[in-house]
Amino acid sequence: MPCEAKPRFVVLYGSQKGQAESIAEGIADEAEEHGLVAELSCLNQNEKYNLEKEKAPVVFIVSTTGDGEPPDNALQFVKSIKKKTPDHYKHLCYALLALGDTNYANFCNCGKTIERSLQEHGAKQFYATGYADDGVGLEVVLDPWIEGLWKAINGALSKMASDRTDYSNAGPGDSIQQTPDSSIPDVQLNLLRITDQKDCGPTGASVSKCATAASASAVSDLRPAVFPSQPLGTASVSAAVPHVTLAASLTHSLPPLSESSLNVPALPPPYLDVTLKEADTVQQIVGPSNKETLHEVPISRALQLTRGDSVKTSLLLELDLSAHPNLTYQPGDSFDVFCPNKDSEVEEMLHRVGLYEQRNHSVHISLRKDTKKKGAQVPAHVPPNISLLYLLTWCLEIKSVPKKAFVRALVEHTEGGVQRRRLQELCSKQGSADYNLHVRDQSLCLMELLSAFTSCSPPLSLLIEHLPKLQPRPYSAASSWLRYPGRLHFVFNVVEFPACIARPAGRRGLCTGWLFDLVHPVPVFPEKAAWPQIHVSLRPNSLFRPPSDQSVPFIMIGPGTGVAPFIGFLQQRAGGERRPTSTKMSLLQAVCRSEESRPGC
Ligand SMILES: Cc1cc2nc3c(=O)[nH]c(=O)nc-3n(C[C@H](O)[C@H](O)[C@H](O)COP(=O)(O)O)c2cc1C
Secondary structure, eight states, rough: OOOOOOOOEEEEEOOOOSHHHHHHHHHHHHHHHOOEEEEEEEEEEEOOTTTTTSSOEEEEEEEETTTTOOOGGGGGHHHHHTOOOTTTTTTTTEEEEEEOOOTTTSTTHHHHHHHHHHHTTTTTEOOOOOOEETTOOOOHHHHHHHHHHHHHHHHHHHHHHHHHHHHHOOTTOOOOOSSOOOTTTOOOOOEGGGGOOTTTTTTTTTSSSHHHOOHHHHHHHHEEOTTTTTTOOOOOOOTTTTTOEEESSSSSSTTTTGGGGEEEOOOOOOOOEEEEOOOSSSOOOSSSSSTTTEEEEEEEEEEEOSSSTEEEEEEEEEEOOOOTTTOOOOOOEEEEEEEOOOHHHHHHHHHHHHGGGGTSSEEEEETTTOOOOOOOOTTTTOOOBBBBBHHHIIOOOOOOOOOOOOHHHHHTTBBSHHHHHHHHHHHHSSTTHHHIIIITTTOOOOOHHHSOOOSSSOOOHHHHHOOBOOOEEEEEEEEEETTOOOOOOHHHHHHHHOSSSSOOOOOOHHHHHHHHHHHHOOOOOOSSGGGGGGEEEOOOOOOOOOHHHHHHHHOOOOOGGGGGGHHHHHHHTTTTOOOOHHHHHHHHHHHHHHTTTSOOO
């Protein structure tokens, strides 16, 4: 019997850093399992595809870069489709997945621009556009979007086939369906109904369906938070206390969320096997692992720039670069400062995950043989032959905010219906506002989440899969080599709130707090041996420079310690003189004064 040709579709991607590309490759790889043939191209390979004549469904996967710009390999395509005539793509049938990050101002702008152009030129959408947010984890949208894509492609193929039959009977003026298509399948997520929760009983009071049937401890766990104006302890789930004002909190939800069905994203496939082995051979590395570009330099001076009674302390640190003749810089350059996680926080995490006793064991990581994760790799930021203590101190960002995919994975390691249900809510579509309010906006870190969800015991592998790489923090040079040869200055602020003032949301920065603790109370370093050492590396390719023409006047505006590079510019302009000229001086003073006059400073 002759072999029937499999239906084809086209996958086009635009990707700056490779995520959109690997998603597109994943779709192309999976096509065969669904009885389809995918033709994969990058948007800039226009010799490989022809949208002008394409009759098969086209799937676009595009990210956004810069300030809402298309990736380099999609730039030409985006420019060219804007110039087409109104009906240019009326034969085209497409689906689009846009990748972006809500931490940037123009979320998914490239995807939105392509979509707008396609629609303006008559293309028809066959599947709802997905907007995947790297800020909370692409997989929250990506996984269900891909899951629904296959049905949508098959639907589009059948529709096209039947339309072709209809067109053969239709007159020349008969219209074809315009977007948006009401038959477009919406992104399907795993639907978890509240009745699926084994521990849940009938509806209880005004709190939650789960509350009444749960165990006594679980009930207290679920008790909603009371607004601060209410004396603590007066809250009760009982209807006998009618005047209590209830509010949702991290661990407690209220109706309608607590009673609603949840769209919980698919579980991200685990992909690492991690074992701990007792070993004497573990490298006792101190400092970050990528040593090549790193310089270990001593802090040679610390100056307090603000009065001691201020809640904000401004500090100037001077680093001695004299032992590193290759490490020179210009004003406008910045440096990466590598700082470890705090000992006390690492220790707390070790205790919480039950591995404190094994802290000096070596960590062995390999890929799970059965993993379904596309492009799974052992994280490159975890070097081989390190101890668990080193891993948590120098490799993983333990203070990062857990993304929804991480929260989703934690559900599997949490006991008790009530806490599981709340974690499911926080990672669900319906609980998005609660996630934003109680997790993202509070900059809640994993340890804080684990402290609240006491029955959650994640394995170490999950921490390595989901915690991002501990990143160095950038600091601008606040000095000029001309004025301070062999020296480098950083300036920064630390805000310390007295016990009587409630701490606002947000925390002392990891690195700034660490630098502050290294030199506080501001010391005199008498012996060179006593100078604290830190690891820095020069960030490459800075374009931030003052005008090279000395006669050009320029205005420098910077918020707070954003003035740091200007100090270097002024020192440079003064040619290394100890005192800037009066004009330059007044600039610096204006900058400092505006700082001083800010409320609370
Ligand atoms: C330098 C840079 C700039 C970015 N600018 C934006 C932006 O303006 N809007 C947005 O939604 N996402 C932005 N993103 C997020 C990316 O689109 C997102 O991380 C995406 O997953 C990257 O996919 P890619 O690896 O295929 O380029 C930016 C990311 C980087 C690294």
